[in-house]
Amino acid sequence: MKEILPEIIENIRKSYFAKDEKTVKKVIKYVESLVENDKLTVLGIIGRKPRTKDLDEWNLEAVAWRTIERSMEYPYKVGDKITFGSKKIRTIKTINSEEHTVQIENGDILPMCSIRFADEEEKFEQMELF
Secondary structure, three states: OHHHHHHHHHHHHOOOOOOOHHHHHHHHHHHHHOOOOOHHHHHHHHOOOOOOOOHHHHHHHHHHHHHHHHHOOOOOOOOOEEEOOOOOEEEEEEEEOOOOEEEEOOOOEEEHHHOEEHHHHHHHHHHHHO
């Protein structure tokens, strides 16, 4: 995350929604507080329910999210077993690296940032039991 932080800050500052300097500083401070995490974790944190009712602040967080997502290099390959949303395991049929999407066996197209390896889900569930 540290290597992309300057680009995130630049994109936040030049965004259409950067109307109020106080809001811009607040979002930058929030993103900087997440810099010790990996990109996928930060995407999950920022992508959750909005932390604020301020629409400009929310949109600036979305600018940060999009900047991070576009910089991602995903490890998925055709044939990998993944989960999306539910616990149902799916298989990747095709990958579009430019759009950061995968197509699964039933034809659905999913964003790469929202899928996980199926075996990671199993490991996580097992760890929760202890």
